[in-house]
Every structure is written in structure tokens, then in C-alpha cells.
Amino acid sequence: MQKNGPVALIFHTLVLAFVLAPLVIICLVAFTPENTLSLPTTGLSLRWFKAVFAHPDFVTSFWNSIWLATLSATLAIALAVPAGLAISRYTFPGRDFMNALFLSPLIIPHLVLGVAFLRLFALLGATGSFAWLVATHIIVVTPYVLRLVLAALSGLDRSAEQAARTLGAGEWTAFRRITAPMILPGITGGWLLAFINSFDELTMSIFVTSPATVTLPVRMYMYATESIDPMMAAVSTLMIAITAIAMLVLDRAFGLDRILVGQR
Amino acid sequence: MTARSSFVPAPWLLAGPGTLFFVGLVLLPLALTVILSFHAYDHSSGIQNTFTLSHYVAVVTDEYYLSIFWRTLRIAALTTLICAAIGVPEAYILSRMRDPWRSIFLLVIIGPLLVSVVVRTFGWSMLLGSQGLVNQALELFGFPAAKILYTETAIVIALVHVMLPFMVIPVWTALQKLDPMVEAAAWTLGASRFTALRRVVMPQVTLGMLSGSLIVFGLSASAFAVPALLGGRRLKMAATLVYDEYLHELNWPLGASIAIIVLVANLCIMLAYNRLVETRARRTLG
Numbered sequence: 057m058q059k060n061g062p063v064a065l066i067f068h069t070l071v072l073a074f075v076l077a078p079l080v081i082i083c084l085v086a087f088t089p090e091n092t093l094s095l096p097t098t099g100l101s102l103r104w105f106k107a108v109f110a111h112p113d114f115v116t117s118f119w120n121s122i123w124l125a126t127l128s129a130t131l132a133i134a135l136a137v138p139a140g141l142a143i144s145r146y147t148f149p150g151r152d153f154m155n156a157l158f159l160s161p162l163i164i165p166h167l168v169l170g171v172a173f174l175r176l177f178a179l180l181g182a183t184g185s186f187a188w189l190v191a192t193h194i195i196v197v198t199p200y201v202l203r204l205v206l207a208a209l210s211g212l213d214r215s216a217e218q219a220a221r222t223l224g225a226g227e228w229t230a231f232r233r234i235t236a237p238m239i240l241p242g243i244t245g246g247w248l249l250a251f252i253n254s255f256d257e258l259t260m261s262i263f264v265t266s267p268a269t270v271t272l273p274v275r276m277y278m279y280a281t282e283s284i285d286p287m288m289a290a291v292s293t294l295m296i297a298i299t300a301i302a303m304l305v306l307d308r309a310f311g312l313d314r315i316l317v318g319q320r
Numbered sequence: 321m322t323a324r325s326s327f328v329p330a331p332w333l334l335a336g337p338g339t340l341f342f343v344g345l346v347l348l349p350l351a352l353t354v355i356l357s358f359h360a361y362d363h364s365s366g367i368q369n370t371f372t373l374s375h376y377v378a379v380v381t382d383e384y385y386l387s388i389f390w391r392t393l394r395i396a397a398l399t400t401l402i403c404a405a406i407g408v409p410e411a412y413i414l415s416r417m418r419d420p421w422r423s424i425f426l427l428v429i430i431g432p433l434l435v436s437v438v439v440r441t442f443g444w445s446m447l448l449g450s451q452g453l454v455n456q457a458l459e460l461f462g463f464p465a466a467k468i469l470y471t472e473t474a475i476v477i478a479l480v481h482v483m484l485p486f487m488v489i490p491v492w493t494a495l496q497k498l499d500p501m502v503e504a505a506a507w508t509l510g511a512s513r514f515t516a517l518r519r520v521v522m523p524q525v526t527l528g529m530l531s532g533s534l535i536v537f538g539l540s541a542s543a544f545a546v547p548a549l550l551g552g553r554r555l556k557m558a559a560t561l562v563y564d565e566y567l568h569e570l571n572w573p574l575g576a577s578i579a580i581i582v583l584v585a586n587l588c589i590m591l592a593y594n595r596l597v598e599t600r601a602r603r604t605l606g
Contacts, residue, residue: 064413071410072425075432078443078481081453085446093446135338142331154335157342163590164346165542167559168583171566171576172349175356195345198338256436259544259559263566276438280445280549289446292439299434307427 079296086293088286104290114291117275121255124186124271128193129250132201133243135194140205141231162199169196170263177264184266192264193254200253201246208242350583357576367573375577385561385578392558395472396541399479403536406480407487408529412521414488415495426492433485437545444478445469445550470552478546483539487532494528495521527597534593538586558582 060068081095088094089101108114136158142148143155161169173192177183212235220230236243258273265274272295280288357375360368379385414426432440447453448468455465468474498521506516544559551557556564558578565575 060413060416064409064416067409068413068425071406072428074406074481075429075484077453078440078447079432079435081446082439082443093449135341138334139338142334146331148331150339151331154339157339157346160342160346163538163587164350165538165559165582165586167542167544167562168350168353168579168586169346171562171572171579172353173345174566175352175572175576176345176349179352191341191345195342198342252434256434258436258438259542262544262563273436273438276436276442277545277548280438280442288442292442295439296435300431303427303431303434307423 082289082292083296085286086289088289091285093284093286093289104286105294107287108290108294111287113270113275114272117270117272120186120269121272124190124193125251125254127190128197128254129201129247131190131194132198132250133247136198136201136205136246137239137243140202140209144206144209158202159199161195166196166257166259170260173260174263183264184269186269189261189264189269192260193257196257196260197250197253200249201243204242204246204249205239208239212238353576354580356573357580359573361571361573363571366570375574376581378574379577379581388556388558388561389581391472391555392541395475395479395547395557396537398476399483399540400533400537402476402480403483403487404529404533407484407532408491408525410484411488411491411495411528412525415492415498416500429488430485432481437482438549440482441478441546441549444474444481448474448477448550469550470555472551472555474550475547475555475557478550479540479543482543482546483536486535486539487529490528490532490535491525492528494524498524530593530597534590534597537593538590541589542582542586 084095085093086104087100087102088096089099089103090096139154139158143151143158169192173188174183177188182188216238217230217234220234221227225233256273257271258277261271261274262277265271270278276288276291279291356367358371358373360370360372360374362368410429414422414429417425449455450465450467450469452469454468459465468477503516503520506520507513511519542559543557544563547555547557548560548563551560559582562575562579562582565571565578569575
């Protein structure tokens with residue numbers, strides 16, 4: 057392994073400072089005792105955190121987002137694993153079309169998806185229901201799952217599965233006992249990526265949420281456009297804290313680079 | 321492909337439900353939006369049942385809309401360039417580190433990807449504001465305070481921050497496939513550090529960089545939260561323009577026509593870029 061020179065390390069430090077600066081400033085400002093966005097100079101205060109928990113809109117939106125992300129990530133797995141099996145294992149008419157269709161939400165801007173859903177729901181009279189919101193999020197997160205599932209399947213040694221089939225295991229048993237455990241890192245990584253993408257999604261959701269189904273990012277966006285006070289910093293700090301904890305747990309359990317690369 | 325491909329119905333049963341779901345919720349809404357973009361609109365009575373090309377004509381001839389499209393392209397291109405200039409060397413530096421530093425710093429660089437865009441944009445609006453830390457630092461060194469917030473500079477800075485992980489990840493992935501001993505072998509065989517970097521490392525990195533650029537450009541050109549929060553009401557990009565037409569002006573057909581233009585432009589750039597990546601891949605792999 058070669059070492060990095062001093063220039064490389066200075067560059068690296070600057071990049072780290074750039075990446076961390078906005079997050080650090082949020083966490084500092086959240087503890088200000090003042091009424092305005094300012095760095096805490098006279099003392100630390102938890103008043104803005106208390107304000108967040110006393111603000112029912114933020115609490116409701118938080119749970120909306122958690123449910124939405126959990127449901128859409130799980131349903132995306134249920135959709136992407138069989139689709140991935142079909143695409144990676146069979147040649148059939150329409151295969152390329154299906155593959156392109158499943159991955160298309162990656163190249164369709166979320167903004168366009170948002171207005172398209174809005175039009176569909178307006179015609180169906182379905183605007184504002186939570187079930188439809190989940191459906192839109194499944195569309196958005198499925199490509200992430202499918203990509204990792206396809207990567208896991210393509211790197212798979214199929215001899216174990218063929219051995220199981222030779223030894224009399226049915227198709228379903230072979231999948232459940234052999235294939236599924238082998239592609240589990242891909243599935244888990246896909247679920248997590250899907251969860252995070254759904255939890256953070258703003259641009260599409262802003263068109264399809266109703267006052268009752270507002271997600272946390274949409275709530276924060278609306279709040280940030282209307283008022284500027286340290287409460288926004290406090291909510292953001294809580295989100296950063298939750299993300300950091302989740303990230304550390306993930307890294308301990310699977311290794312973050314393994315999830316991002318799919319498989320090592 | 322395999323012996324089992326003789327089971328003709330199997331793939332249809334596996335992928336069928338998902339396909340129906342995607343046709344109903346991707347293709348159908350997009351088709352409806354295309355149709356919507358041709359509907360006439362009247363400010364007092366709303367969407368009309370007559371068809372017209374007037375929205376598209378208005379969008380491509382009106383100076384106001386054209387300037388927004390140019391701004392969008394300019395900002396996205398600049399963001400992509402800066403992301404490549406920062407992300408590629410950073411991924412290379414990371415790949416040369418030892419564990420545990422390597423894992424820790426990778427986590428720090430990629431971690432912000434998991435933090436909501438609204439949070440990160442809000443952080444930049446505090447840093448770049450007139451009383452923000454950046455201006456305080458400028459004044460400390462004797463420079464006059466600059467107006468950064470609500471300018472294109474602010475949008476580019478925040479977009480680079482948001483998009484950087486999308487550049488680092490593919491380059492890092494490409495570098496993981498490169499055996500570090502190959503670079504060392506090039507040195508042993510008399511190549512200078514620069515030559516080794518150019519002839520051994522760069523070919524590997526280029527593909528990662530191209531696919532990273534593709535993602536960064538596409539996401540930047542259609543970014544909503546960053547221009548909406550850092551551009552103010554005056555500095556619009558394509559996404560914030562569509563948002564305004566839909567939710568403030570309520571002129572859905574006009575908004576739809578802009579959204580369709582954004583979509584088509586995005587698809588064209590992606591296809592062109594894809595072709596480039598494929599040609600590159602074929603040439604590199606022989």
C-alpha cells in the first residue's frame with residue numbers, strides 16, 4: 057500500500073471540512089439560547105429541542121416518514137427480487153423492456169414523476185391518500201433494490217443451487233434455502249438504500265402529499281420557506297443524529313462500503 | 321441461456337406483477353402528462369378540453385423561460401465539473417489509506433448522502449448568509465463581505481456538496497477493482513508516478529468518473545430543494561419553475577409542458593452519455 061503525500065492529505069482535509077461544515081454548523085446553532093440563528097456564545101440551551109417536541113406537525117410528519125419508508129422499502133423488495141430473478145436467469149421476449157422499465161425511475165427526474173402522479177391521482181380522485189403515497193415511493197425506490205439484487209445474482213456461483221436441485225429440492229426450496237441466503241447482502245443493502253431514499257425524498261413527495269400525509273422532508277421544506285428560527289436547526293440536528301446512529305449500526309453490522317458497492 | 325429457460329411462463333409470473341405496477345404508475349401517468357401539456361388553459365376557467373401547441377411555443381420562444389433553461393444547464397455542468405475535480409482525487413486518496421482510517425473517512429464522505437437534502441441545504445443557507453460564517457471569515461481577513469446567498473454560486477456550492485458522494489462512490493468502486501500492486505509494478509518497471517497514474521489508474525477511474533458525472537449532471541439539472549431554498553424567488557431553475565406553475569400559478573398544462581421538456585432533455589443527455597460510456601468501455605476493454 058502506497059502512502060499519501062502531504063499535498064494529498066491537505067486536499068483530503070479540505071474536502072472533509074467542506075463535507076462536514078454545514079452539518080457541524082447546524083448542530084452548533086441548534087443549541088443556541090437566542091431567538092435568532094446564531095452560534096451559541098453565551099451558553100448552551102435545549103429550548104429549541106423542547107420546541108420541536110411541542111410542535112405536533114413535526115412529530116406526526118416524522119412517523120409518517122418512518123412508516124412510508126418501511127412500507128415502500130419492504131414492498132420494493134417483494135417486487136424487485138422476483139423481477140431480478142426473471143431478468144437475470146431467463147431470456148424471454150420483453151426482458152429488455154422490463155429491465156428498462158424497472159430502472160426508468162432513475163433517469164426520470166423526481167420532479168417529472170411528481171407532476172405525473174399528481175395528474176393521475178387528480179383524474180382518479182385519489183389525491184392525498186397514504187396508500188397512493190406508498191405506491192409512488194415504491195416506484196422511486198425499486199430501481200435501487202433491483203440493481204443490488206441483480207448485482208448479487210450475477211456474482212452468484214450457481215453450483216450450490218444446482219446441487220440442491222439435483223438432490224431433489226424443489227424450485228422454491230432451492231431459492232429459500234440456497235439462493236436467498238446467498239443474495240441476502242444484496243437484499244439487505246437494497247432495503248436500506250430504499251429506506252433512506254424514501255425517508256429523504258422531497259421533490260416528488262411535495263406534489264403528492266396532502267396535509268394529512270406530509271412527510272418530514274416536506275414539512276421541513278415548508279417550514280424553512282416560511283420562518284427562520286433555530287427550531288429548524290434543532291429538527292435537522294435530530295435527523296443528523298438519527299442518521300449517524302443508523303449509519304454506525306449499519307457499518308458495524310454489514311460494512312457501509314459493502315452496502316454501497318453491493319458485494320465485495 | 322440455461323436449461324430452465326424452457327419454462328416459458330416462469331419469468332412472466334415472476335416479473336409480471338411488477339411490470340403491470342410500473343406500467344400503471346410510470347408509463348400511464350407520463351402519457352397523461354404529455355396529453356395534459358397539449359390542453360389549452362384559461363386563467364378564469366382552468367384546463368380546457370381543446371388542444372393546442374401554445375404552451376410549448378411559449379416556453380421555447382419566451383426569453384424568460386429560455387434564460388431559466390440556460391441557467392439550469394450552466395449550473396448542472398459546473399456542478400458536474402467541480403464534483404469530478406474534487407471527487408476523483410478524493411476517492412483515489414481514500415483508496416490509498418490504511419484501515420481503519422479508510423473506512424472512517426469513506427463513512428464521513430459518503431455518510432452525508434444519508435442526510436436529507438433539506439437539512440444540508442439549510443446548513444449552507446446558514447453558512448453563506450450575510451451574517452454567516454463564510455462572510456465572517458472574509459471580514460476577519462480584511463475582505464469585504466460578499467453576497468453569496470441567493471446567487472448561482474450558492475446553488476453550485478450546495479449542489480456540489482449534495483452530489484459529491486455520487487461521484488466518489490463509482491470512482492471508489494472502480495478503484496477497488498484495481499490491484500494496488502499493478503501501480504507498484506508500473507513504478508518498478510520504470511514508470512514515473514505521473515505515468516503510472518495516467519496509464520494504470522486513470523483508465524480504471526475514467527469509467528467510474530463518467531458514470532458518476534452522468535448521475536451528477538442528471539440530478540443537478542432537475543434538483544429542486546437546493547435552488548428553491550438557496551436561489552430565492554428570483555433565481556429559478558427548471559424544477560422550481562415547474563413547481564411554481566403547478567402550485568402557485570395553477571397553470572398545469574404549461575407546467576406539464578416544461579416538465580416534459582425537462583424529461584426529454586434529461587433522456588437525451590443520458591442516452592448520449594450512455595453511448596459515450598459504452599464506446600469508452602469497448603475501447604478500454606478491447
